Structure formats: C-alpha cells, structure tokens
Amino acid sequence: MVSEPLLSIRNLRVQLSTDRGLVHAVDLSHLTVGRGETCGLVGETGCGKTMTGLSILGLLPTSAPGTVEGEIWFRGRDLLKRGPAEMRRIRGREISMIFQDPVSSLNPAFTVGEQLARVIRWHRRVGSRAARQAALDMCSLVRLPDPEQVLRRYPHQLSGGMCQRIGIAIALALRPHLLIADEPTTSLDVTIQAQILRLIADLQDRLGTAVLLISHDLGVVAQVCDRVAVMYAGDVVEQGATARVLARPLHPYTQGLLASLPSRGASGRPLPAIPGTVPSLIHPPPGCRFHPRCSLAAPRCSRERPRPRAVGPEQEVACHARGPHEGGDRPDASG
Ligand SMILES: Nc1ncnc2c1ncn2[C@@H]1O[C@H](COP(=O)(O)OP(=O)(O)OP(=O)(O)O)[C@@H](O)[C@H]1O
Numbered sequence: 001m002v003s004e005p006l007l008s009i010r011n012l013r014v015q016l017s018t019d020r021g022l023v024h025a026v027d028l029s030h031l032t033v034g035r036g037e038t039c040g041l042v043g044e045t046g047c048g049k050t051m052t053g054l055s056i057l058g059l060l061p062t063s064a065p066g067t068v069e070g071e072i073w074f075r076g077r078d079l080l081k082r083g084p085a086e087m088r089r090i091r092g093r094e095i096s097m098i099f100q101d102p103v104s105s106l107n108p109a110f111t112v113g114e115q116l117a118r119v120i121r122w123h124r125r126v127g128s129r130a131a132r133q134a135a136l137d138m139c140s141l142v143r144l145p146d147p148e149q150v151l152r153r154y155p156h157q158l159s160g161g162m163c164q165r166i167g168i169a170i171a172l173a174l175r176p177h178l179l180i181a182d183e184p185t186t187s188l189d190v191t192i193q194a195q196i197l198r199l200i201a202d203l204q205d206r207l208g209t210a211v212l213l214i215s216h217d218l219g220v221v222a223q224v225c226d227r228v229a230v231m232y233a234g235d236v237v238e239q240g241a242t243a244r245v246l247a248r249p250l251h252p253y254t255q256g257l258l259a260s261l262p263s264r265g266a267s268g269r270p271l272p273a274i275p276g277t278v279p280s281l282i283h284p285p286p287g288c289r290f291h292p293r294c295s296l297a298a299p300r301c302s303r304e305r306p307r308p309r310a311v312g313p314e315q316e317v318a319c320h321a322r323g324p325h326e327g328g329d330r331p332d333a334s335g
C-alpha cells in the first residue's frame with residue numbers, strides 16, 4: 001500500500017435529479033489511487049463509474065443537475081471545497097480525463113490540431129508556434145501516423161481509434177498527475193484495444209502519471225492495473241492489489257464477476273451468471289446493496305450497510321460475511 005495516496009475519496013455521494021426521480025448514482029465509502037499507480041475501477045453498466053470520474057473533475061452531466069457531497073483529497077486539497085476557477089486550472093493541468101465516447105468528446109467544429117493546440121496554449125501560456133510543435137510531439141507520443149495530416153482533420157474524418165489517440169494526447173498534453181481513462185477501449189476493435197492499453201501503460205511508465213482506469217471488463221483491468229476497485233450499485237465493495245484480488249476474491253460480487261470471465265469458464269460449458277438483476281439506483285436496496293443477489297446474505301445484510309475492512313495489507317472488502325477472520329464463508333447472522 002502507498003503511504004500517502006495521490007487521490008483519496010471518502011464518503012462520496014452523488015445524486016442526480018432526473019424526470020424518473022432522484023438517482024443515487026454514487027455512494028462510495030472509500031477509494032484511493034497511489035502516486036504513479038494504475039488503479040482499475042470495474043463494475044457493471046450503470047454502477048456509477050463515470051459519475052465517480054466526473055465528480056473528481058468537478059463535472060456533472062448538464063442534463064441531470066445534481067449534488068456531490070463527501071471528500072475528494074488530491075495532493076493535499078479537498079477538491080470538493082475548491083471554487084470553479086481553481087477547478088478549471090486543476091482540470092487538464094493536474095487531472096485529466098479520456099472520455100467514454102472518443103468521437104463525441106471532441107468538438108466537431110474544429111480540427112483536432114486546433115483542439116489540441118488550444119489546450120496547450122491555454123494552460124501553458126505559450127505562443128501558437130510552440131503549441132503547434134507540442135501538438136505534433138504529442139501525436140508522435142501517442143503513435144499517430146502522419147501527424148501533420150492528422151492535425152488538419154476534423155474528428156469525423158478520423159477513425160474511432162485515431163480519435164481515441166487524440167483524446168489521450170489531449171488528456172496527457174499537460175503531463176497531469178492523474179489520468180482518468182473512462183472505458184478507453186470499449187468502442188474499439190480488439191486489436192486496437194490492445195494497442196491503446198499498451199500505449200496507456202507505456203505512457204504511464206514514461207511520464208509517471210497515475211491512472212484511474214474505468215472499465216466494465218475485469219479482463220482489461222487484470223492486464224494493466226496494479227490495483228483494482230470493484231464497484232457495485234454506487235459503492236466500492238472490494239479493492240486491493242490486482243494479483244491478490246484476482247487470486248483470492250472475497251466479495252461474493254467479485255467472485256461472480258470473475259467466474260463469468262470467458263477466460264475462466266470451463267470450455268464448452270455456459271459461463272455462470274450472477275443471479276438477479278442490477279438494482280435501480282433510484283430505489284437502491286437497504287443494507288448491503290448486493291444482498292438481494294447474494295448467496296451468503298443473512299438478515300443483517302438487508303439492514304446494515306457493511307463498512308470496508310482491511311483483510312491483510314493489500315485487500316479491503318465491504319461484506320458482513322468477510323473480515324479479518326477471513327477463511328470462513330458464513331455471514332455473522334447475530335446482528
Ligand atoms: N445524464 C444522466 N442523466 C440521468 N441519469 C444519469 C445520467 N448519467 C448517469 N446517470 C445515472 O447515474 C447512474 C450511474 O451512471 P454512470 O454513468 O456513472 O454509470 P457507469 O458505471 O459509468 O456505466 P457504464 O458502464 O454504462 O458507462 C446510473 O444509474 C445512470 O442511469
């Protein structure tokens with residue numbers, strides 16, 4: 001474990017007002033990312049991964065006004081207590097994000113070169129010639145072929161993989177301390193996916209940037225992350241060193257996710273699915289949000305929210321059935 005984490009999120013609650021009602025999009029007890037490390041944030045669709053990432057940047061969807069409470073400590077400051085001007089400076093320069101949809105995150109009205117140069121000029125306060133050279137350098141860094149040509153094009157004139165590389169170039173242009181990469185490979189085909197993952201890992205090594213890699217795919221996270229946090233219905237239910245969590249998952253949800261990975265399934269047999277469905281975040285279940293789907297659920301689980309507990313130096317789990325006594329698999333039904 002890292003002594004002083006780069007990012008430490010505590011008791012983060014994000015609620016969004018929608019015409020369907022108030023969505024309890026995130027209710028996260030605790031998540032940390034160490035300096036220079038890659039931490040995966042993994043979970044099924046709608047569990048709050050993107051809203052967690054956007055909250056770190058102080059951005060919420062304009063279509064669903066909301067509230068954010070809790071603490072997001074980053075380099076000694078609580079980001080939730082910073083004003084809009086300071087957050088604008090922090091975005092890009094200290095923390096940046098690769099957005100989930102590479103094409104629509106770029107502005108269709110400007111060439112990608114203009115967009116990249118603008119970020120560089122605005123934050124580094126350099127002239128247009130220096131910004132253009134820096135943009136070309138970034139294109140080479142993310143291995144875009146023929147950067148001169150690419151920078152003259154509009155987003156719709158580039159492939160998804162190229163737009164993704166431009167998104168990475170924009171995100172890394174200012175050498176941030178933390179890069180939030182939201183599903184950076186989901187919309188890409190398999191060979192390009194592998195290239196982009198290698199690229200992020202390589203850049204991280206060279207630039208020392210910490211990465212919060214958001215993905216619904218535990219297989220992707222297993223390939224590149226030092227640590228992993230497993231999210232379910234708005235909260236992190238288990239986190240720890242990737243090797244440790246994959247070798248010995250403790251939360252029944254993590255166990256279900258791992259069992260349903262194609263590479264783990266016995267050949268020819270259907271992969272086991274987690275019974276039940278993902279809960280609505282408008283009316284999340286009381287107590288442990290996973291209890292309606294959990295084979296270990298005891299009466300206590302529907303009443304009392306489990307707090308995260310350390311199980312050894314490299315793993316933490318929020319489950320009444322799991323704890324320092326680890327090894328047993330029966331929940332404490334006494335509560
Ligand atoms: N613009 C929005 N308007 C209304 N509700 C939203 C909006 N964006 C997200 N939500 C809701 O907030 C919750 C968390 O969504 P979020 O986008 O963070 O999930 P996610 O884990 O990133 O999912 P995915 O894997 O599909 O990207 C969901 O219940 C979702 O329906």
Ligand SMILES: [Mg+2]
Pocket residue numbers: 049050051100182
């Ligand atoms: Mg998302």
